Structures are given as structure tokens and as C-alpha cells.
Amino acid sequence: MAKSRILGPDGQPLELAVLQEEIARPTVTGIRSVWGYAPMAGSLTPSRLAAILTDAVEDWPRDYLTLAEEMEERDWHYSAVLGTRKRAVSGLEMSVESASDDANDKKLADAVRELIRAAAFGDMVDDCMDALGKGFSAVEIIWDRSGKEWQPCYQWRDPRFFRFDYATQSELLLLDDEHIMGKPLPPYKFIQHRPRLKSGLTIRGGLARLVAAAYMCKSYTLTDWLAFAEVFGMPLRIGRYSPGATQADINTLITAVANIGTDAAAILPKSMEIEFEQLAKTSDGGDKVFMGLADWLDRQVSKAVLGQTATTDAISTGLGSNTASVHNEVRTDIQIADGRQLANTLNRDLVRPFIDLNYGPQQRYPRIELRVLESEDTQALATALSLLVPLGLRVGQSVVRDKLGVPDPDKDEELLQPPAPAPAPVAPRKAMNRAAPAAPMQDDVDDLTDQVLDDWHPLVDPMVDPVRALAEQAQTEEDFLAGLGALMRTMTPEDLLRSLATQAFKARGLGDGTDNPVA
DSSP states (O other): OOEEEEEOTTSSEEEHHHHTSOSSOOBSSSSSBTTOOOOOOSOOOHHHHHHHHHHHHHTOOHHHHHHHHHHHHHOHHHHHHHHHHHHHHHTSOEEEEOSSSSHHHHHHHHHHHHHHTSHHHHHHHHHHTTHHHHSOEEEEEEEEOSSSSOEEEEEEEOGGGEEEOTTTSOSEEEOOSSOTTOEEOOTTSEEEEOOOSSSSOGGGOSHHHHHHHHHHHHHHHHHHHHHHHHHTTOOEEEEEOOTTOOHHHHHHHHHHHHHHHHHSOOOOOTTOEEEEEOOOOOSSOHHHHHHHHHHHHHHHHHHHHHSOSTTTOOOTTOTTSHHHHHHHHHHHHHHHHHHHHHHHHHIIIIIHHHHHHHHOOOSSOOEEEEOOOOHHHHHHHHHHHHHHGGGTOOOOHHHHHHHHTOOOOOTTSOOOOOOOOOOOOOOOHHHHHHHSOOOTTHHHHHHHHHHHHHTHHHHHHHHHHHHHHHHHHOSSHHHHHHHHHHHHHHOOOHHHHHHHHHHHHHHHHHHHHHSOOOO
16 A cells, blocks of 8 residues: 655544545444434433433533534424524634745745635535534545646535444544444544543533533423323313113213313213312413523523524514623633634644645645634724834735735735825915025025116116107107117117126125035
């Protein structure tokens, strides 16, 4: 038989052929019967229940597991609350966290993400949650090697196909015709989910064991209630016979009294009579006793399974009250614990074998996470990152993606881009001049400007006066333009140009003095 170089938890090489076989399938005639097992015959008495629970711990759990299954089938309230507890976990969104931002770790995490997207994965999770009632569940993995990778196929196995070892009551063994007391399970072949609802032996941790006594009491209550309902409201039938009646006459009267309730007719001798005695009716009828006891038992079962009663019974303050809110928080705590325990099982019995078979043993493995995220958690995470990252906090993108449940983008995938920043508003010029302090040389420049403006008349008048005189003498526009050309050739603006050049040179000197030196 071909063996792998990968070592299992027992330190021995894996047998590859066994990984691809169904080793726990049911048979027609063997110890793992395909037809199931006979139901619990007769009524469940306290002594019988005690014997079943004792045998489950000491030697043989088959009767207990049968009882646990029938409880889900016969008690509608227990079935409803247990189904709520299961779906509270199986309905959670799963995310995969890579071991680090290393390229290989990201590759492994992406492979596990593809694994949990398979349709069969969700059904397997539902089968694992069967452990809540019975204490454990076993799902066989039949590894498919037809493609390039080892891919798992899942098959739920009846828990009555297994038992725990006699010495420690902790190792799960598979029953078969050659090993009636059970044989060890091959590594990488089974997903064993054992929710830790309480410390101690696994077989004592199922919810069915916790509520079995309530189930027994409720079965007594319903039986008596139905018997009471059969005769409730019917008058008491009293038969009277004469002192000389024979035994045959008495038997005839007894038969008539017994059948008159259903036949509404009877034949009697004249010496006999039947009287109907109407019972007194009270507001506290016996029916309320049975109803009250059944309701009380159901509330205790709700507390045992869900940790509260508000989601199943709108009593007292009602579902919309603060009491209901507090109860719902307790149930969330249970949901978080169940999700964490299931994630540990999947990481141990599925993720690691899948990675080892396809990529070889690793130092670090990706992890499946089942978190109960409320709507404001994402907003709180975004707010914290926006405040802490600018302050220097280093956060890996893969960590944030895992927390948000967003996979890594493909190489050619179009990415979302942050919006372009808005342009900074430009302050009005006057506001800027008022707000900004004056430069040290600004007063000298102002003085130079004032000096030039004070002397502009003597410089400009010699050029403006001839033009003004020509405009007064000209009769038409054509005469003015003709005379302007000759006038321009006789004007000499040397004084004005010399003044402008001098002031420009001074202004340039002042500007160079205030400029910063070039680095």
C-alpha cells in the first residue's frame, strides 16, 4: 500500500489508499446497520433512563444515542430550540485569515477560501453541529484525487457506529465486524466535532443528556393530559342494581356503564338504573395543571439549550422589552463560543490535512474564523484605522481583509480607487494681505512708489500738453491723426524714460535684498 512522506498525528506515514476509501459506510448485515436501530420500546421510566445514562458512560452509548435522536423527533419544542442553536452557528459568515502577509501564506489562505465556497462544505458544517445534542459527531472525509489536487468529499456517519475507548473514554473508535470493541480512526479521515459544553467526558456533554429528565417528565404529563382530556366535561356515570342481582346482572351493568360514553345507548333490566352525576366546575380546572407543567418544562429546556427563554416564549415583559434584549445577549455569548469551537475543529481536522496533502507540511497554517460581527463593528474598525494609521500604527492589508471577509484581489482585477482630494480653497487677495504680516522691506518700496507718484506731473506734462493742444486745434479726426504723427517725431521723452529707469533699478535692488538665497 502506497504511503506518503507526510506523517500523521501518530508519527506514522499516511496511507494514501485509505484516504480515498469509505471505511465507515453502513452495511446491510454488519454491526453498522444501514437500517438503523429499533426505537426505544415502551415508556421511558426513571429507572430505565438512569440505566441508559449509566451505560452510556461506563460501556455502551448506543441506547443513549438512540434516545437522543428520538428526542429530536418526538419533542417538537426540543427540536425547535436545538435547531435554533445549530443554525445560529452554521449560518455565520466564515472568513479565512492568512498566517502572515507572506506571498506563500496568502496563497494558502486563498486555497482554503476556495475550499469553504464549495456547496458541500455548508452541509458538512450542519452535520458537525449534530454534536450539540449527542456530545460528538463524526464526518468521514473521502479524498478525491482525480484532479491535480486532493479535494475532500464529506459523509456524515451515524454516531452509533462509534464508541469511546474503555480506558480513557476520550479516543473515538470505529466499530466493525472484525473489531467489535472498536478500532482507531485513521488520521486525516474524520472531522470529529466535540463541543465543550461542560468539562469532563465527551459522552456526558451533550444537550440530550441534560434535558433527558425533562423529556421523560413531559411524556408523563402529555399522557396524563390526554387521558384527562378524554373524559373532561363528561358526567360521572353511576350504575345501580337491586340487592338480588346476580353476578351476570352486575357484569351486564358494568358493560353498559363503560360503553354508554361512546355508544350513547344501553340495554338494562328494569331492576337496574344508570345515573349521571354532573361534576362541579371550577375556574382552576385540572387541564391548567397539565398545561402549566408542560410549559414550565419547555422553559427549562429553552434555558438549557439557548441559555434563555425570551426567543421562544413571549412571556411577562415580551420580546420587545429590555428583558428580551438581555436574554438575546446571553444567547450571543453561546453563539460565539459554539462558533469558536467549531472553527477549532475545522482548522484541526480539515484545513491542516488539506494543506499538508496539497502543499506539504507548513510552519504556519491559515485559519477559518466564525465571528459574530454586529453591524457597527465594521464602522468601529474603519474609525480606529483612520485614527491610528496616520499616527504610525502598522497594519497589514491581509489582516483587515480577513476581518472584513474580503478576499485578496486578483492581479488583473479592477480595483476601487479613493476619491481625488478636493482642491484647497484660495483665500481672497485682500484677506491674504490683511492676514499676512508685511515684509521687512515693504515700507521702503512704498516710499519709492510715493516718490515717483509725487514727481509724475513735471515728467508727463511736456508730452501731454502738445497732444491736448493739437486736439483743440484739429477740425476733424483725420486732421488730428495727421498732425499726431508729425508731433510724435518732435517730442523727446528722455526725462520720463530716465526717471522710469532709475526707479526700476532702485526697486530691483530692494527686491533682491528681500529674496531668500538660492540653496
